Amino acid sequence: MATKTSPDKKKTGKAADTTNGEPQAFKVIGTRPIRHDGVDKVTGRAIYGADVQMAGLVHGRILRSPHAHARIKAIDMSAAEKMPGVVAVVTGKDMPDLRDKMADLGEGTVNLAHLGANCLAHGKVLYKGQAVAAVAATSPHIAEEALKKIKVEYEPLPAVTWVLDAMKDDAPLLHDNVFTSEMGKLGKQPSNIAVHLHFEKGDVEKGFAEADVTIEREYKTASVHQGYIEPHVSTALWNHDCHLTIWTSTQGAFTARQQTAELLQIAISQVTVVPCEIGGGFGGKISVYLEPVAAILSRKCGRPVKMIMNRNEVFEGTGPTPGSFVRVKLGAKKDGRLVAGEAWLAYDAGAFPGGMIGPGCMCVFSCYDLPNARVDGYDVVLNKPKTAAYRAPGATQAAFACESVIDELAEKLGIDPIELRLKNAAREGTRRVDGPTYPRVGLVETLEAARNSDHWRSKLTGKNRGRGIACGYWFNIGLKSSAAANVNPDGTVTLVEGSTDIGGTRTSVAMQLAETLGIAAEDVHPQVGDTDSVGYTDVTGGSRVTFATGLAAYEVGLDIRRQMAARAAMLWECKPEEVTFADGVFRRGDKSTSFKELAGKMHQTGGAVVGRATVDPEGPSHGFGAHIADVEVDPDTGKVTVLRYTALQDAGRAIHPSYVEGQMQGGSVQGIGWALNEEYFYDDSGRMRNASYLDYRMPTAFDLPMIDTIIVEVPNPAHPYGVRGVGETPIVAPPAALAAAIYRAAGVRLRELPMAPHRVWTAKKMTNDEC
Amino acid sequence: MVKKTHVSTTINGETAEFLCEPRQSLLEILRDTLELTGSKEGCNNGNCGACTVLMDGLPVNSCLVLAVEAEGATITTIEGIAEQAHLHPLQQCFLENAALQCGICTPGFIVAAKALLDRNPKPTEHDIRFELAGNLCRCTGYDKIVRAVQDAAAALEGKH
Numbered sequence: 001m002a003t004k005t006s007p008d009k010k011k012t013g014k015a016a017d018t019t020n021g022e023p024q025a026f027k028v029i030g031t032r033p034i035r036h037d038g039v040d041k042v043t044g045r046a047i048y049g050a051d052v053q054m055a056g057l058v059h060g061r062i063l064r065s066p067h068a069h070a071r072i073k074a075i076d077m078s079a080a081e082k083m084p085g086v087v088a089v090v091t092g093k094d095m096p097d098l099r100d101k102m103a104d105l106g107e108g109t110v111n112l113a114h115l116g117a118n119c120l121a122h123g124k125v126l127y128k129g130q131a132v133a134a135v136a137a138t139s140p141h142i143a144e145e146a147l148k149k150i151k152v153e154y155e156p157l158p159a160v161t162w163v164l165d166a167m168k169d170d171a172p173l174l175h176d177n178v179f180t181s182e183m184g185k186l187g188k189q190p191s192n193i194a195v196h197l198h199f200e201k202g203d204v205e206k207g208f209a210e211a212d213v214t215i216e217r218e219y220k221t222a223s224v225h226q227g228y229i230e231p232h233v234s235t236a237l238w239n240h241d242c243h244l245t246i247w248t249s250t251q252g253a254f255t256a257r258q259q260t261a262e263l264l265q266i267a268i269s270q271v272t273v274v275p276c277e278i279g280g281g282f283g284g285k286i287s288v289y290l291e292p293v294a295a296i297l298s299r300k301c302g303r304p305v306k307m308i309m310n311r312n313e314v315f316e317g318t319g320p321t322p323g324s325f326v327r328v329k330l331g332a333k334k335d336g337r338l339v340a341g342e343a344w345l346a347y348d349a350g351a352f353p354g355g356m357i358g359p360g361c362m363c364v365f366s367c368y369d370l371p372n373a374r375v376d377g378y379d380v381v382l383n384k385p386k387t388a389a390y391r392a393p394g395a396t397q398a399a400f401a402c403e404s405v406i407d408e409l410a411e412k413l414g415i416d417p418i419e420l421r422l423k424n425a426a427r428e429g430t431r432r433v434d435g436p437t438y439p440r441v442g443l444v445e446t447l448e449a450a451r452n453s454d455h456w457r458s459k460l461t462g463k464n465r466g467r468g469i470a471c472g473y474w475f476n477i478g479l480k481s482s483a484a485a486n487v488n489p490d491g492t493v494t495l496v497e498g499s500t501d502i503g504g505t506r507t508s509v510a511m512q513l514a515e516t517l518g519i520a521a522e523d524v525h526p527q528v529g530d531t532d533s534v535g536y537t538d539v540t541g542g543s544r545v546t547f548a549t550g551l552a553a554y555e556v557g558l559d560i561r562r563q564m565a566a567r568a569a570m571l572w573e574c575k576p577e578e579v580t581f582a583d584g585v586f587r588r589g590d591k592s593t594s595f596k597e598l599a600g601k602m603h604q605t606g607g608a609v610v611g612r613a614t615v616d617p618e619g620p621s622h623g624f625g626a627h628i629a630d631v632e633v634d635p636d637t638g639k640v641t642v643l644r645y646t647a648l649q650d651a652g653r654a655i656h657p658s659y660v661e662g663q664m665q666g667g668s669v670q671g672i673g674w675a676l677n678e679e680y681f682y683d684d685s686g687r688m689r690n691a692s693y694l695d696y697r698m699p700t701a702f703d704l705p706m707i708d709t710i711i712v713e714v715p716n717p718a719h720p721y722g723v724r725g726v727g728e729t730p731i732v733a734p735p736a737a738l739a740a741a742i743y744r745a746a747g748v749r750l751r752e753l754p755m756a757p758h759r760v761w762t763a764k765k766m767t768n769d770e771c
Numbered sequence: 772m773v774k775k776t777h778v779s780t781t782i783n784g785e786t787a788e789f790l791c792e793p794r795q796s797l798l799e800i801l802r803d804t805l806e807l808t809g810s811k812e813g814c815n816n817g818n819c820g821a822c823t824v825l826m827d828g829l830p831v832n833s834c835l836v837l838a839v840e841a842e843g844a845t846i847t848t849i850e851g852i853a854e855q856a857h858l859h860p861l862q863q864c865f866l867e868n869a870a871l872q873c874g875i876c877t878p879g880f881i882v883a884a885k886a887l888l889d890r891n892p893k894p895t896e897h898d899i900r901f902e903l904a905g906n907l908c909r910c911t912g913y914d915k916i917v918r919a920v921q922d923a924a925a926a927l928e929g930k931h
């Protein structure tokens with residue numbers, strides 16, 4: 001069931017397998033065709049957001065707050081407006097007043113006033129880097145100079161940037177209209193604590209009373225950024241017929257359309273969003289930042305306006321992931337059976353409520369069958385950029401805590417860490433603390449594959465070296481997807497889908513259509529549609545595209561098969577039900593015709609065949625992973641070097657194994673960066689001090705070994721080909737796996753991310769001094 | 772407004788002349804004036820390598836080169852890597868190895884890897900990782916990029 005997939009490059013599919021009881025022999029699924037958009041991307045021809053050019057284009061730039069917290073007393077734009085080359089200047093006052101309007105964005109509701117103020121501040125700035133005003137000019141340099149001529153008078157206020165400080169009664173208050181929401185009730189006093197969540201299962205006190213061993217620890221994590229290499233970019237044209245077109249880099253064209261329309265209080269039909277190729281997102285390109293600002297600048301000057309953030313603005317003005325404090329307590333019997341768990345999590349949401357605490361609470365114990373558990377979570381506002389989703393949002397912080405306690409328990413009980421996990425692993429029927437019961441999931445198989453892996457069975461030798469393992473979980477969501485396809489007379493198919501392609505999903509979706517039609521992957525030509533040319537499709541996120549948009553492609557295939565069978569029936573003068581289809585061939589009695597032949601007769605049998613589908617699969621598909629890390633700790637500097645790394649994951653079914661491996665490798669490395677090095681440094685005034693790639697320092701090729709992958713396939717019962725989705729789970733396990741490895745290498749347990757050299761060195765020194 | 776300077780260069784084998792302001796970077800001219808948008812901007816301060824081009828055979832971050840400095844230079848951008856109808860082996864190996872996900876870093880990596888292979892046709896894994904450390908990729912974890920460069924080195928060796 002587990003395949004070690006790296007480094008061999010298997011080009012052929014599996015001969016036969018079983019999904020959902022049906023024997024399936026795949027021709028396309030499991031192979032590794034070259035992605036359809038590949039040539040454009042290796043030759044520089046693909047058009048990303050910043051590559052959009054058009055006649056009359058002007059350039060927009062944003063003025064940002066130098067303060068972490070301040071009241072805006074006055075803005076004087078007159079000098080900027082008078083500069084030659086400047087064509088428009090706007091502030092928050094140019095956007096509609098949205099007060100407390102809420103909008104349903106498909107994946108939850110947002111407060112539009114907050115979303116709007118995050119695009120252009122109203123009255124107050126809540127973090128350094130918040131947008132305050134914007135200029136459009138005939139060149140980006142003139143726009144930049146004009147920013148310096150805008151005079152903003154601020155009244156600085158005290159700022160707070162650490163989550164536990166922000167929860168204190170005497171903390172600087174960010175909003176006077178945010179009250180703690182708790183068990184459906186709102187608090188009486190305004191508070192920085194926006195939400196308190198509580199989940200409970202079984203009898204926690206009784207559970208701990210039965211435990212032979214109990215361990216309780218506290219963990220901290222710093223804010224980290226998604227780090228996509230392409231900065232945010234949008235071009236807007238508010239045409240003279242009042243139609244607004246936006247070319248942008250987004251994970252979801254439809255959600256960008258809706259957010260923009262809601263913020264500007266115009267009809268969604270007045271807005272077309274054209275999603276360009278996107279240079280990475282990881283959750284950070286779902287909220288709009290530039291789109292509404294470019295739109296109002298364009299409305300003011302009557303020309304298309306292009307806005308590109310610089311890297312510094314990306315760090316300071318767009319969503320990092322929450323900084324967090326997590327306390328986890330676990331109790332177990334001598335034989336390793338877990339009996340009770342308790343978790344207390346505080347996540348910062350950044351400047352506006354609505355952070356990642358919900359999934360954090362749901363994921364903290366998601367890998368284990370815990371009979372008794374209690375989880376409390378707090379969503380806290382403070383003077384940092386509004387957080388955004390980052391790959392399995394909220395799960396990594398929680399897993400760092402829980403998995404680290406599991407590792408300590410294993411040590412204390414003298415049980416192998418994989419055996420302890422297997423003993424308690426979530427499986428079909430396990431109920432999570434927040435309620436849902438798992439269907440068939442693949443954690444046990446993943447852990448068994450880890451136990452049997454070369455890596456785990458190999459011996460790690462040498463001084464200052466250690467090995468660790470940890471698990472990770474992410475829900476993987478369904479949501480809405482649409483797709484349509486035209487059959488061409490040469491038997492190829494043109495597929496239009498609504499999911500922006502960030503990592504090769506055009507191909508993984510097209511492959512599922514090809515499999516369904518019995519044609520080659522290359523015979524499907526996929527493209528991503530804009531909001532006027534394809535049905536509503538939710539964001540590329542939640543590890544959902546290969547799963548849900550793939551399901552839509554499968555349904556499109558069934559629709560085409562039905563229509564083509566009717567064409568065959570017409571030619572053979574029989575009923576459509578009498579025509580069967582298998583392996584790309586339509587048959588009735590001794591008559592048969594291939595998909596290609598029949599497509600060639602399309603124009604004699606009634607014209608075009610157009611398949612279409614729209615899906616909204618319910619429930620998550622549950623992605624479990626396990627990561628093994630070997631490290632060496634430099635005793636003189638505390639620097640951690642990753643020597644060997646293996647990521648294992650239940651993919652359900654790997655449609656294109658190379659891109660599954662790629663997700664696992666990329667997610668692992670983001671997790672390694674988060675674990676060992678990445679961090680927002682704040683000074684006492686709440687200003688970020690390392691807002692450049694050089695100072696933030698993401699992992700480079702030179703920092704890493706090869707990342708081995710083992711794909712486990714326990715088919716998802718809720719998908720015709722068994723797909724589970726893979727994108728997010730791989731970021732969850734690395735910090736805990738590395739912390740466990742560091743412990744075995746250096747004898748110190750690190751409980752704060754990042755586990756940067758100074759922390760490792762200091763922890764080591766403190767233990768040595770104690771001895 | 773400052774007076775623009777006339778610059779003549781050779782880009783991807785053809786003579787290219789342009790007018791630029793002294794403050795404009797080579798990247799800006801390539802992208803906005805010459806419409807060679809294959810070179811990408813990830814940071815505009817030399818940290819990410821997405822804008823890498825070859826200048827007289829050496830890899831440079833074009834965001835750190837002033838356009839006026841390009842006078843007389845021979846420049847190769849990602850648009851000039853393929854040979855007429857054929858992809859360069861690096862491009863082919865990037866495709867076969869799935870060495871790109873979002874693809875924004877890919878032009879910079881391919882140009883930087885070409886500079887490496889031009890100088891060192893048989894690089895070790897260590898050489899590749901060291902030489903490409905100036906190019907950031909946030910999607911792939913570099914594994915498949917390193918393998919693509921190894922495969923391209925092997926393919927090029929077969930050619931010679």
Ligand code: FES
Pocket residue numbers: 811812813814815816817818819820821822823832833834835
């Ligand atoms: S854009 Fe030139 S190095 Fe990043």
Ligand code: FES
Pocket residue numbers: 229279280870871872873874875876877907908909910911
């Ligand atoms: S493929 Fe996205 S940054 Fe490299």
